[in-house]
Amino acid sequence: MALAALVVLVPTTVFVIGGNEWQDYFLYRSTVPIDANADGTVELDDTTWGPARSAELDDTSAYTVPAGVRVIVVAVAVDPHGEPPGCLSPQLVEQSTGRQWNEMRSELGIPYSSEESSSCIVATDDEPVIDPYELILAFGVPDDAEGPFWVEVSPTDAIPYLARFSIDP
Numbered sequence: 781m782a783l784a785a786l787v788v789l790v791p792t793t794v795f796v797i798g799g800n801e802w803q804d805y806f807l808y809r810s811t812v813p814i815d816a817n818a819d820g821t822v823e824l825d826d827t828t829w830g831p832a833r834s835a836e837l838d839d840t841s842a843y844t845v846p847a848g849v850r851v852i853v854v855a856v857a858v859d860p861h862g863e864p865p866g867c868l869s870p871q872l873v874e875q876s877t878g879r880q881w882n883e884m885r886s887e888l889g890i891p892y893s894s895e896e897s898s899s900c901i902v903a904t905d906d907e908p909v910i911d912p913y914e915l916i917l918a919f920g921v922p923d924d925a926e927g928p929f930w931v932e933v934s935p936t937d938a939i940p941y942l943a944r945f946s947i948d949p
Contacts, residue, residue, distance in 0.1 A: 811941070814942065814944060816944065820945070822944070822945075827861060827865045827935065829856060829857070829858060829859075829933055829945075830943065831945070832855065832931050833854070834854045834931070834948075834949040836850055843888050843889040844888060849922060850922075850923055851918055851919070852918070852947075854931050855914045855915065856931060856945065857913075857914055860910045863910070864900075866935065866937065867933050870882075870915065870933045871883070872921065873932060874929055875930055883917045884920045897913060898918070899915075915933070928948040930947075931944070933945075
């Protein structure tokens with residue numbers, strides 16, 4: 781009976797540990813940023829990303845923004861040349877310190893709009909959109925965060941490469 785348990789447990793253990801190591805290596809390995817060209821764009825995953833523009837929201841009274849937090853909104857143009865791209869959640873990175881913040885539109889209480897996508901895959905009637913559109917991203921950052929920042933967009937089919945845009949709202 782013990783031998784039968786070993787026959788099952790040893791391969792299962794190897795599979796689970798190996799699978800976790802493979803996932804960590806491929807999903808969380810060092811990224812390779814591709815900085816925007818002079819025209820503000822990056823060609824990655826058969827898509828033109830950028831240019832990016834940004835602004836700080838002056839009036840956040842209609843949203844659920846905690847004290848000591850300011851909201852930076854970023855728009856990134858997306859122009860797919862074939863299949864619509866997918867991406868991991870975009871991040872905002874403080875260039876001087878490396879501090880990072882995830883996109884937080886819904887957490888900040890900014891309402892969903894079909895005209896303003898915060899996801900890389902845009903669909904209407906369950907059909908993916910391959911027309912150009914803009915990612916509208918909202919980041920909540922502490923008051924002491926200082927620009928310039930990088931906005932990083934990681935297309936899922938281009939990992940470990942990511943599109944990186946410098947902004948200073």
